[in-house]
Amino acid sequence: MDERQLRILRELGELGSVTAVAEALHVTPSAISQQLRLLQRSIPVPLTERAGRRVVLTDAGQALAGAAIEVETALARARHAVTDFTEQPDGEVSVAAFHSAASAFFPPLLRSLAGPGRPRLALADEDVTQDRFPVLTRDYDLVVAHRLDHAPPWPRTVIAGTLLREPLDVALPVGHPLASNRQLSPRDVADQPWITVHDGFPLMATIEAIASVANRRLDIVHRINEFAVVAEAVAAGGGLALMPRWTARPHPDVVLRPLSGVQARRHIDVLHRPERAARRAVRTVLAELHRAAAAIQGRDTGAPQPDAGTSAGL
Structure with a gap:
């Protein structure tokens, strides 16, 4: 063999x-x-x-x-x-991430790794269903992926490290009657129109849990995966949505409220094949991803407050 x-x-x-x-x-x-x-x-x-x-x-x-x-x-x-490749500090490192993670992690990576003697980044956005993230490790050195708290672990064919365990909040337009609540339950929001991701993407499991706890089917009116677009739709009165607390950009006309009664948190993990980490440049980028994650979480000041808009907790 x-x-x-x-x-x-x-x-x-x-x-x-x-x-x-x-x-x-x-x-x-x-x-x-x-x-x-x-x-x-x-x-x-x-x-x-x-x-x-x-x-x-x-x-x-x-x-x-x-x-x-x-x-x-x-x-x-x-x-x-036995080659200089292993210890080459400025080798190219390819990184893929789903959209909201790309928005949160790519800018600090680009800033921290700028200059001579640093890894050369090749960044790409990859919006895929949960089962497709491990497949991406064939094409990229590092893959930033997400799964819900209670979802099955990643396959053992890849190495996975957690960057963030990010709360998922309910996004409402400013002035919505529920926006005065400090937190919301599934029963509070079950009779509202909803904006969700497409089937097969991790957040749908939380949407289904909301419907199960409230014992009613949610009225899903729009399917949008990109959170920047979701925020615009929420602000325009298109419905409520689940939004990540830390990695989605704040919108001045949208407020976030914590959700009680269901597991509403996602893991943001970085995946790679075992052999990829043999390269010094890949290990450098991996370390910078963890530093960026710590900085993102460090900006959290607790659950969003009733009059703070989406900037609270971000």
């Missing part, structure tokens, strides 16, 4: 089809199949089996795929140890 064959087995375990692996690795499906056959010849037990139309790993295949992660990490470290 060799490194390439182990990499293919690892990707097959995640993607579930030879075609998907071929697309991810930019080769033909026949080349992938050939490498899998060569790998199987060196192993005395089956590594793959059919499950309907999918190709899945057997227990032996899963064990070898898990070992492949360690092998790939070790080989990456070995290569980097």
